[in-house]
Amino acid sequence: MTANRVADAHVDVLWRMLGDGAAFHGDSELRASYCRLRRGGVCTQVFALYVPPHRQSGTQLEQVLTCVDLFYREVVRAGQVAPVRSREELRQARERGELAALLSLEGGGCLRGQTALLRVLYDLGVRGVGLTWNDANELADGCREPRGAGLTEAGRQVVREMNRLGMWLDLAHLSDAGMSDVLALMDGPVMASHANARAVHPHPRNLPDEVIRALIRRRGWIGLVFEASFVAPLERASSEDVFRHLDHILDLGGEDCVGFGSDFDGASHPLPGLADAADYAPFAEQVVNRYGRDLGEKILWKNFDRFLTEALPNR
Ligand SMILES: [Zn+2]
Numbered sequence: 001m002t003a004n005r006v007a008d009a010h011v012d013v014l015w016r017m018l019g020d021g022a023a024f025h026g027d028s029e030l031r032a033s034y035c036r037l038r039r040g041g042v043c044t045q046v047f048a049l050y051v052p053p054h055r056q057s058g059t060q061l062e063q064v065l066t067c068v069d070l071f072y073r074e075v076v077r078a079g080q081v082a083p084v085r086s087r088e089e090l091r092q093a094r095e096r097g098e099l100a101a102l103l104s105l106e107g108g109g110c111l112r113g114q115t116a117l118l119r120v121l122y123d124l125g126v127r128g129v130g131l132t133w134n135d136a137n138e139l140a141d142g143c144r145e146p147r148g149a150g151l152t153e154a155g156r157q158v159v160r161e162m163n164r165l166g167m168w169l170d171l172a173h174l175s176d177a178g179m180s181d182v183l184a185l186m187d188g189p190v191m192a193s194h195a196n197a198r199a200v201h202p203h204p205r206n207l208p209d210e211v212i213r214a215l216i217r218r219r220g221w222i223g224l225v226f227e228a229s230f231v232a233p234l235e236r237a238s239s240e241d242v243f244r245h246l247d248h249i250l251d252l253g254g255e256d257c258v259g260f261g262s263d264f265d266g267a268s269h270p271l272p273g274l275a276d277a278a279d280y281a282p283f284a285e286q287v288v289n290r291y292g293r294d295l296g297e298k299i300l301w302k303n304f305d306r307f308l309t310e311a312l313p314n315r
Pocket residue numbers: 106172173194266
């Protein structure tokens with residue numbers, strides 16, 4: 001039996017490497033180490049550039065740049081992990097059987113509202129941006145900010161510059177007002193890298209149906225997340241509950257727009273049955289058995305591949 005392929009839009013490996021000095025290759029305790037990703041069949045992985053928002057803006061940028069350095073020095077490895085910044089690099093990674101590795105910023109506090117810093121990150125290979133973490137910053141309010149405001153003027157400028165550069169915008173962690181501002185303002189690719197359906201499990205980190213419908217309409221993408229508290233009531237959440245979110249998004253018409261963004265190495269409550277990347281192998285079997293090979297493969301990796309192919313620059 002050959003393992004199914006899987007694409008995953010969100011892990012916090014770089015954050016763990018920076019904080020704990022964890023190794024990605026070789027003997028590693030990371031939930032999404034190279035070995036575990038490969039055992040799970042992962043062929044595409046987005047690595048988040050996450051910084052705790054309570055750090056000062058200047059320190060945040062330093063930390064993001066240090067994580068970019070870790071990515072190129074300790075994650076990327078010839079023959080095993082290829083940095084992907086374009087369609088052509090994605091094609092080459094596939095051809096060589098390498099793990100396609102992409103960078104996305106989680107929380108735009110480090111930009112300090114400056115589009116120049118966004119352009120520098122783009123030049124360093126960052127292809128996606130989530131404007132906030134849970135709190136407010138110079139760009140917008142996050143989903144846990146009581147004020148619940150949308151984009152600031154600086155946030156609008158950053159979104160316009162992302163449009164121009166051709167970066168994808170990640171709605172995960174953004175406030176509801178921020179999500180509707182982005183959907184009105186952004187012409188380019190929009191996705192939610194790690195979020196579930198609020199209609200299935202009411203949590204501010206999960207997406208309301210109108211946002212899911214809007215993402216489906218504009219050929220965006222939604223990555224279901226395995227943080228247990230976003231999946232179901234914490235005391236009884238299991239990998240089975242992920243199918244309730246998946247079925248709901250499929251019911252809304254999302255068969256071309258849904259996949260997974262695990263949050264491995266970032267989740268506070270790992271989900272029983274989907275606690276590390278190696279668990280993708282048996283889970284992917286379940287997905288194929290439940291939905292059939294064609295739809296199963298779309299959910300597992302082809303939908304995200306389609307999204308990336310449309311979102312990335314040619315070269
Ligand atoms: Zn997150």
